[in-house]
Amino acid sequence: MKTLLSGRKMKAADAYAIEQIGIPSVVLMERAALAVALRAEKAADAFGPGCHIWALCGAGNNGADGVAAARMLHLKGYRTTIFMAGREEKGTQELQLQLSIARRLGIPVKTWERMKEEPGGCQVLLDGLFGVGLSREIEGEYKRCMELAGEILTGKNGIQEGPSSESVPQGTGIYGKYPTTSSKPWCIAIDIPSGIHSGTGAVMEIALQADETVTFGWEKMGTAVYPGRSFAGTVTVADIGFPKEALQAEPEEEEPISIAYACEKADLMRVPERKAYSNKGTFGRVLIAAGSKNMSGAAYLSALGAYRSGAGLVKILTVEENRAVLQTLLPEAIIASYTPEQLLGGREDFKEMIEEQMKWADVVVLGPGLGNEPYVEYLVEDILTSAFVPVIIDADGLNTIASHPYLTSYYTENIVITPHLGEMARLTGQKTEEIQADLFGAAFSYATHYGITCVLKDAATVTAGREGALYINTSGTSAMAKAGSGDVLTGILAGLMALGLEEEEAAYLGVYIHGLAGEEVSKNGLHSLLATELARAAGTVMAGTKGGNKTE
Structure with a gap:
């Protein structure tokens, strides 16, 4: 380090x-x-x-x-x-x-x-x-x-x-x-x-x-x-x-x-070793609450990122319309679905379903591609109130919290948020330029105020731990400024937590791995990177970790 x-x-x-x-x-x-x-x-x-x-x-x-x-x-x-x-x-x-x-x-x-x-x-x-x-x-x-x-x-x-x-x-x-x-x-x-x-x-x-x-x-x-x-x-x-x-x-x-x-390359050795005597449950269960009607891409990319970074099991919780396409895109994932009508019409039954999902999960991802329909507020609230495991909040999960500030009262110490500058501006009420002028200060203030981990995404991403430790990412490339890149990052963080890393360590190390993956893909040119390639390249980077070394 x-x-x-x-x-x-x-x-x-x-x-x-x-x-x-x-x-x-x-x-x-x-x-x-x-x-x-x-x-x-x-x-x-x-x-x-x-x-x-x-x-x-x-x-x-x-x-x-x-x-x-x-x-x-x-x-x-x-x-x-x-x-x-x-x-x-x-x-x-x-x-x-x-x-x-x-x-x-x-x-x-x-x-x-x-x-x-x-x-x-x-x-x-x-x-x-x-x-x-x-x-x-x-x-x-x-x-x-x-x-x-x-x-x-x-x-x-x-x-x-x-x-x-x-x-x-x-x-x-x-x-x-x-x-x-x-x-x-x-x-x-x-x-x-x-x-x-x-x-x-x-x-x-x-x-x-x-x-x-x-x-x-x-x-x-x-x-x-x-x-x-x-x-x-x-x-x-x-x-x-x-x-x-x-x-x-x-x-x-x-x-x-x-x-x-x-982080430096030697810090990749912080990734836990993958024990020989193990099964898929040994390496953690990730639940990804993501996607809205006919918008399944973010859910897929987050799930792919989680699998590529080591998670043993990934379940996608999404609207029923996305079931078929996600089963086709990622047959390795488990699909659990709901309809907005179920959520709005039977609140108690839906809460029970969410509680059961939370009992299954070791890590939860909340937000990619959820959209901004009225039911999303209740979904975010139900997950935050039922989760007793790390929750990574991204994208529309953050936008929902910004629109309904009372949801911050459900923050616990195992919350990780991953805002880009615009999302951070909505969360804090500051101007984007003010946040960009002092990334360290913005991430530090939010993380220490709420006692959570904050991954503030920019060309040089800053991670702040709940007790104020700060990490700046030095890996990555401009090629990563593409749709879906942030969804892959969220999945990588979840995969590392599923392997057993604490929230703060998984956050700064995941950002570093994500950047190295971007550098790997960019060897083929800065303009052509796709988020799916980014997720796959994360697996290549992970091959250099203590638990991911290739065997001869």
Whole structure:
């Protein structure tokens, strides 16, 4: 499991390493600068002789890292120039030390305005303007500086043409290879792209687009979610000597959200082993309450996802009209059906039927494709009041709760909700843009308020546990933005719970597996993915788990 920190938490860890452990700040800075310089060398060498490296630096320690990296590159024979934003005399002690060393070595130090006059332009730019401490909108001189830097980075300022995409080094950071262009400078962000909020990933009025980000100690939460993730390029986490004990340090100002986690391939081993001496009941019973008249697709995809992720038995509870098609699509599933008239006309009898279904199930899925007919409210209520097992609420189940808020009174600690941004907006009454601006905060607030698990779906899905633990998903691809993808995810979560995983663990691990399945299918192209292929690919991913290894 990978650890990600907010900016305040990172600053607290940095202070702990310096003040409590006794590691000199200049030692940490030199190691950070070396990590940046090593990446800059690879980019500069791709441009060939005459490559000009610029270090655009602010007055804080992020700027000092940039100055130190420029000095290291200068000493290796690269042509480097330092451009300063802000008032030098107001800079940190470390910045002033690094600038004095640079000047003694004859490295040009100029004001940021001089960038537009520099002969030959820039081929590699080190972005050291703002670090993880940025907490307010950028304006004034710094904004003008970043606007000019943005023009330079997009090739709109008469910049010398760069190398072909084949010659620029390809990144191998946590988000895989990144694209290159042939007509603009290469930008390396120091710790975090300037203008990105380190905790939320929000753009603070303006931000610089990096091709890669070299971050220190731990990745920052702001580069794992969008839009920050799209500005970071490839992220490389450099070990500069922070001890693990530094994670104990708490920010000076109280901060409810300061740490998050992300799955890695090794976490697939958390999936329980499939014992040899077992039967279909050993691996759990999943009940899926889904589908409306002549709308069976969501029910099918959820059931397929549950089977592909390991469930032993899957029963679909749906309207009678869907029986024939579901039996044809997925003969492995058990079908239990009802009519809306039964539900509305014989409430007590229907409740008894639901109670019997709940006794059968180990996990319940509630919502995919249910529609918004009046009877759906009663179906949702009957299931929530009768379930004593984990219930995953998705799609129209969530929309029904949003329309009838009293249903939240039936939430228990074994509830998992899986809203996309629009559904979350309906549940909370917030605007979609507000939720998207702080995914961590939105998921955390809802999960901890109701004591449930919340899987907030976006391009980078955030899962919040009922006690506030946060997980950000780093797997997946844009190809997964297709109808039915969310239904498959719901089924995968149910299958993992049926195998015995607790709600929170099944939620974040299921999202990760779902993303890996998307990557697998996308090998055939980003446009052609189908949800059924996604479900099948989940089985391929599951083959790499402790209990799913293929036998020779």
